[in-house]
Amino acid sequence: MFSKNSIIGVIGSGAMGSGIAQVAASASHNVLVYDNNQNALAKAENNLKSGLQKLVEKQKISAEKQNEILSNIQFVHELTSLSSCHLIIEAIVENLEVKKSVFSELEKIVSPNCVLASNTSSLSITSIAGACAKSERVLGIHFFNPATLMPLVEIIGGIASDENIVSSAKKLIDSWEKVTVIAKDTPGFIVNRVARPFYSEALRIYEEGIADMPTIDWAMKEIGGFKMGAFELMDLIGHDVNYVVTETVWKQFYFDPKFKPALSQKRLLEAGFLGRKSGRGFYNYAPDAKIPEPKKDVELGNLIFKRILAMLINEAADTLYLNIASAADIDLAMTKGVNYPKGLLRWADELGIETVVNELNALNHFYEEDRYRTSPILKKMVNEKKKFY
Numbered sequence: 001m002f003s004k005n006s007i008i009g010v011i012g013s014g015a016m017g018s019g020i021a022q023v024a025a026s027a028s029h030n031v032l033v034y035d036n037n038q039n040a041l042a043k044a045e046n047n048l049k050s051g052l053q054k055l056v057e058k059q060k061i062s063a064e065k066q067n068e069i070l071s072n073i074q075f076v077h078e079l080t081s082l083s084s085c086h087l088i089i090e091a092i093v094e095n096l097e098v099k100k101s102v103f104s105e106l107e108k109i110v111s112p113n114c115v116l117a118s119n120t121s122s123l124s125i126t127s128i129a130g131a132c133a134k135s136e137r138v139l140g141i142h143f144f145n146p147a148t149l150m151p152l153v154e155i156i157g158g159i160a161s162d163e164n165i166v167s168s169a170k171k172l173i174d175s176w177e178k179v180t181v182i183a184k185d186t187p188g189f190i191v192n193r194v195a196r197p198f199y200s201e202a203l204r205i206y207e208e209g210i211a212d213m214p215t216i217d218w219a220m221k222e223i224g225g226f227k228m229g230a231f232e233l234m235d236l237i238g239h240d241v242n243y244v245v246t247e248t249v250w251k252q253f254y255f256d257p258k259f260k261p262a263l264s265q266k267r268l269l270e271a272g273f274l275g276r277k278s279g280r281g282f283y284n285y286a287p288d289a290k291i292p293e294p295k296k297d298v299e300l301g302n303l304i305f306k307r308i309l310a311m312l313i314n315e316a317a318d319t320l321y322l323n324i325a326s327a328a329d330i331d332l333a334m335t336k337g338v339n340y341p342k343g344l345l346r347w348a349d350e351l352g353i354e355t356v357v358n359e360l361n362a363l364n365h366f367y368e369e370d371r372y373r374t375s376p377i378l379k380k381m382v383n384e385k386k387k388f389y
């Protein structure tokens with residue numbers, strides 16, 4: 001269905017769209033980038049040029065490659081210029097109504113065989129496809145930020161998507177040197193669902209006063225082997241993004257308490273303390289601010305790490321149990337999409353499923369909250385003495 005000659009369209013030239021365009025152009029495709037904001041389009045073109053120049057200076061790419069990428073990308077000022085595309089990836093504002101109207105406009109412009117994809121992080125692919133007459137050609141192709149560096153791409157079919165189109169899109173993105181995983185069209189797909197407890201359980205531990213933020217971050221890094229702790233990571237992502245993803249996932253799961261957002265994070269958003277980008281989030285980034293020291297108490301650290309890990313494994317297991325993705329893809333998604341030190345299901349095997357279930361049962365018993373319910377698949381595996389791998 002697709003080849004190197006396939007023309008790729010990208011709508012939206014913001015953070016994600018411009019990265020996706022660069023990835024496709026690096027893989028030798030002709031790429032057309034459209035944005036309805038002329039300034040955004042001009043900015044994307046300048047950023048692309050300066051970004052590639054830096055890569056040449058750092059000897060990451062050759063001058064020939066730089067010229068090839070630049071000559072492969074065209075920035076266009078009309079949506080109708082995308083009429084010759086074989087695949088269009090939409091990366092505009094995260095708003096269902098706006099996306100639907102762009103998709104239905106696109107259908108009037110493109111050929112009947114053109115495949116239409118959305119890079120949405122949190123909206124339903126099926127509902128975007130619902131705006132199209134040929135909904136079978138619509139799917140989700142979800143890159144991670146920055147698209148040029150993060151290897152993972154989630155491929156999501158909506159309920160009307162043609163399976164051949166989904167598998168052809170997967171093959172195409174694989175050929176762009178990305179790692180693809182297949183996910184069902186459910187809130188947060190794989191990564192943005194399975195990663196929720198990393199933040200929410202850390203927030204809960206903090207709100208309960210079991211440990212302070214630097215200690216929780218220290219435990220996850222030093223004992224757990226994670227690259228960053230939850231609070232530093234939320235500050236880096238920005239609370240306008242991280243909190244909103246949590247809230248969206250929670251609402252879309254009909255307010256399942258497992259996904260409930262934390263007030264302490266909402267207050268930061270209300271205060272405009274968005275994290276690093278605004279100089280203050282959970283931590284203060286002012287030049288004269290002191291970085292608070294963790295309490296390097298190994299017993300407390302272990303308690304924190306084991307609790308958060310058990311909740312992460314529980315969510316990964318539930319994602320498998322509900323057939324949202326395969327065990328291999330869930331593990332791949334978390335290691336390649338958010339740099340977890342190990343796949344969560346493999347980690348569960350190493351720890352022993354029974355150990356994880358005991359941890360979850362203890363939390364469930366103590367709190368008596370639905371949030372801590374154990375995934376049925378874990379209980380079943382203990383009974384049947386099974387492992388994920």
Ligand SMILES: NC(=O)c1ccc[n+]([C@@H]2O[C@H](COP(=O)([O-])OP(=O)(O)OC[C@H]3O[C@@H](n4cnc5c(N)ncnc54)[C@H](O)[C@@H]3O)[C@@H](O)[C@H]2O)c1
Pocket residue numbers: 011012013014015016017034035036037040041090091092093094095098102119120121122142143144145
């Ligand atoms: N930023 C991330 O970390 C991230 C990661 C994965 C997926 N996503 C998803 O990718 C999409 C884009 O996110 P982003 O961070 O690049 O946003 P962004 O704000 O950086 O860029 C969006 C661009 O879309 C343009 N735009 C808005 N409405 C448009 C329209 N009707 N027609 C054409 N262009 C339009 C805007 O002018 C802007 O340049 C969203 O759906 C988001 O959920 C974001």
